[in-house]
Amino acid sequence: MTNRVKCYLRVYLFLMVTLSLILSFPIVSYAKDVIKFGCAIAFTGKYSREGKLYVDSYKLAMEQINKMGGIKVGGKSYPIEIKFYDDKSSDSESAKLVEKLITQDKVDLLLGPYTSWITIANSLVAQRYKIPMIEGGGASSKIFSRGNKYIFGTLPAAGQYFKSTIEMLTTFKPKPKTIAILYADDKFNIMVGKGAKKTAEKLGFKVVYFEKYSSENTDFTTMLTKLKSIKPDAVLVGSHLGTGINLLHQAKELDVNFPFISLTVGPSEANFRKSLGKDAEYVFGVASWSLQMNFKGYLFKDTKEFIKMFKEKYGYDPDYHNASGIAVLAVFKDAIQRANTLNPEKVRDAIAKTSLDTIYGHVEFNPNGQIKGTSVALQIQGGEIYQVYPKGSRKPIYPAPPWKKRK
Amino acid sequence: MLLQVIINGILKGGLYALMALGMSLIWGVMDIINIAHGSFIMLGAFCTFWLFEYFKLDPILSLVFSISSMFFLGYFIQKYIINLVIRAVIFITLILAFGIEIFINNFALVLWTADVRKVQVPYGAANFSLGGLATIPFMRLFAFILAIIITTIFFIILNKTKLGRSIRATAQDLDAARLAGVDVAKTYSLTFGFGVAAAGAAGTLWSLLFPINPMMGGVLTLKSFVVVIIGGLGTMLGPIIGGLTLGVVEALGTNWFGQSFENLISFSILVLVLIIRPRGILGGSE
Incomplete structure (x- = not known):
């Protein structure tokens, strides 16, 4: 190998290392008094199309919650913030990133990824750290048959x-x-x-x-x-x-x-x-949901208003993935306010007792964490x-x- | 009920026969296994669909257009593409046909997207009762009769006309045909054209009975292949016998074993025929 090539290689390596360091420690505003959610979801890879649907929904729901004044805990309202990572449509990558969200980014609560088998990997991390996760993108009964108390899903079981x-x-x-x-x-x-x-x-x-x-x-x-x-x-x-x-x-x-x-x-x-x-x-x-339905909402006035706002913001018609993603944050807001604390255990218990009208329909969970067939x-x-x-x-x-x- | 099942099978067999007719002709004369056959059926179906959609042309009348346009398509594909490798081993023509299939399917996919479409005519699902014993769907009976008519026309062309004699001569002995003054290249192009035209006709009838989409060709190629093998090469009656056999056996088989066994039944029949009569039911002895 000539010196010249070696030199290029070194520069290249240096750049890659710096770049990955920058990417893995993004500048986060460590503003106090914010409720932080974490989400490792597919921005790239084979699930990127569906992943985007959830990211769009999570972002719109976040804006909407903040517009409403945030989430009220102990008499004070906190705005919310979501930290996203790209899991590259891989389950091991996703699980690693969720661990990072919990240990390094110190998020309070977790939002789910897209597709069942990635959700399974994520839910195990959530269980290990006892942080509740609500997911809108996995319907397999395998996610909910493991006795995991910390995972909740808003897609009804195929059965x-x-x-x-x-x-x-x-x-x-x-x-x-x-x-x-x-x-x-x-x-x-x-x-x-x-x-x-x-x-x-x-x-x-x-x-x-x-x-x-x-x-x-x-x-x-x-x-x-x-x-x-x-x-x-x-x-x-x-x-x-x-x-x-x-x-x-x-x-x-x-x-x-x-x-x-x-x-x-x-x-x-x-x-x-x-x-x-x-x-x-x-x-x-x-x-499970369609554009024609009209439910009274929690973050939005009703389904019609949600569809209108969504279309204005993103330029496409929302489908059930999107509605399911909105329900995830609606349930979180409602549960945190009822728990009146950010203690993960108490929030978890509040989620389990959810009975909430959202633009996605009425949300209640089975004891295993999956939504009751809606x-x-x-x-x-x-x-x-x-x-x-x-x-x-x-x-x-x-x-x-x-x-x-x-x- | 068994009567109804057998009638269903016979009527489906008629459509199978028409589907396989073109493949059998091309295979028998030119020794080309036309993997793209199902794609040509798909094109015929879409030809009918668009004529109906934009010009409200009756699907039965559009048969004229689908047959003629597919004939020219086939003629030119043979003349300018397949002709280049016609002297090569069968493997090369197989790969070329496969390439044509991929091209046509994906081209159609880009043009028309993967949407499922259906020609919706008022008489599409008309039927009549056979003395209370069975129900005969009108369009299926029509498809069946048309398959017989088209096969008969092909039979007459091949046996009674000069063109037919040159096609048969080419199939039997290439050199002798050439010595006798047959324009082999032209004969090949015409044969391929006829084969693809038959696929176009099958496509039109298919679009009347079933929903269509650009990727539907693969399954149809497989079915045509099975029918050709069962019926035997080198005779016009082959596809008809093969189609009817497959149709009835499938109907009875799915009746006894369940719908999900349809393909298993088709290919079991294929293997059975290959063991007992390797050249097909009507194929000559070894």
Whole structure:
């Protein structure tokens, strides 16, 4: 190696070391009287797109809280501050950074990262240091099955997805008795299908058909022919957009009638309604949150105001990730004020007792820390999708008329 | 119920037959396994979709456009791209076809995004009852009949016209055909054009029955491949027999074992046929 190259290498190394030092000790305003939150989340790497959704939401919620005068503890209001680190979409990196947030940046409380397996890594650090973390980006039951007291999540479990729909079925007259469940063979929908079966049986329904289909499947004629002879009162489908359209189109082709059908993915998307036209009428859907909902908020007046402000600030429509992220900080503000202290243990206990209306919906946690299923039932009526249960803007229409009797 | 399942299978088999027709033709005559076949079906489907979307052209009428435009596309792709490697080993043409597939799929993805779309016509899901025993979807029956008609047209072209004779001659013995004055290069281009045109027709019918998206081609190529192998190369009846066999076996299989076994059933049939009749059901003996 020539001296020249060595010299370059040295300069390069020196620069890199200095740069990393600067990056790892950012200038933080050590202003007193601030409540500090810490968050290691994906700014780069494969989850950077979703990571950004949460960062945007956390920032907007922070602004909103500070505008409201901050969080009140012991008769005094404190503004909040969030310290972000880029976890590069890696779980080990994320866990390391959370540890750093706690030990070096001395944050008071933790905000979650994006995606389940990174959240698991983070939650273990939170548990070790006994600092509560609320996360809006991990729905896997694996996060909550470890007996970890310090992790709370605002995404409902996949297994709970059809819970509100099945509860709605019990209110129908005549009450449906038999349910058929079809689900695609991906991880999310398998959980949806199995969870729906459990809930349906618990609420006294008879599951007469329970079948998995391939996510790439285009032909449902055999399944539909079976359903035609079984004649279930209600059909629940763990679907994708394409398979959902296929299933309904082919049901009409074969004149298979469903008094009630609900799909996970599809009905809330505009393309579904456009592709099926009038045949999409009366179809039910599920969502943990959608732009059409309107809840009374805690940080915002209501969901509509949140959507408007969000769009003005960032120029895109928020989705459920964003709403879930807002709920995280809303819950923190509410819990800290009820605990009336920043003691992590007491804040944790207050979070566990949360019962709060947010723009994301009503938030309450299960004993394991995951939010109580807040998914709502939607129905397509007159070409638009409406929330029909619980307390929707429209009443659900049941039973749907058979194909031959529709205009 | 079993009657309905078998009818479903037969009707689906008709569509499979039309899908595989073009692949079988190109494979039999030119010895090219056209991996891009499914992508051509996708293009045919989108041709119909856009004509419908912008000009409200009836999808059945757009068949004329999808067939003719796909014919020219195929003709020129063969003439200016595939022709360059036609003398190379089969492996090279396979890779080239694979490249064309990747190109078409991603080009379509950039142009039209991954959105799922559907041609929405009032008669799209019309049906009639067969004496209360079974329900026959009108469009599927139509697709089935059309598949038979198009295959018959191809059959007539190949057997009764001068062009057909030169195609068959080229397939049987290249040198002899050339000595007899057949313009081989032109014959190849025409054959490829016909094969891609058949894919375009299949695409139009597909778009009437199923939602479409730019990445749908892969699965269709696989299905066409299975149908061609089952039916056997070198005969026009091959794809029809192969398509019907696969359609009925899939319908019965998914009825007994469950929907998630569909692909397992298709490929089990493929392996079985390869063991028992390595050249397909209609393929000649070794």
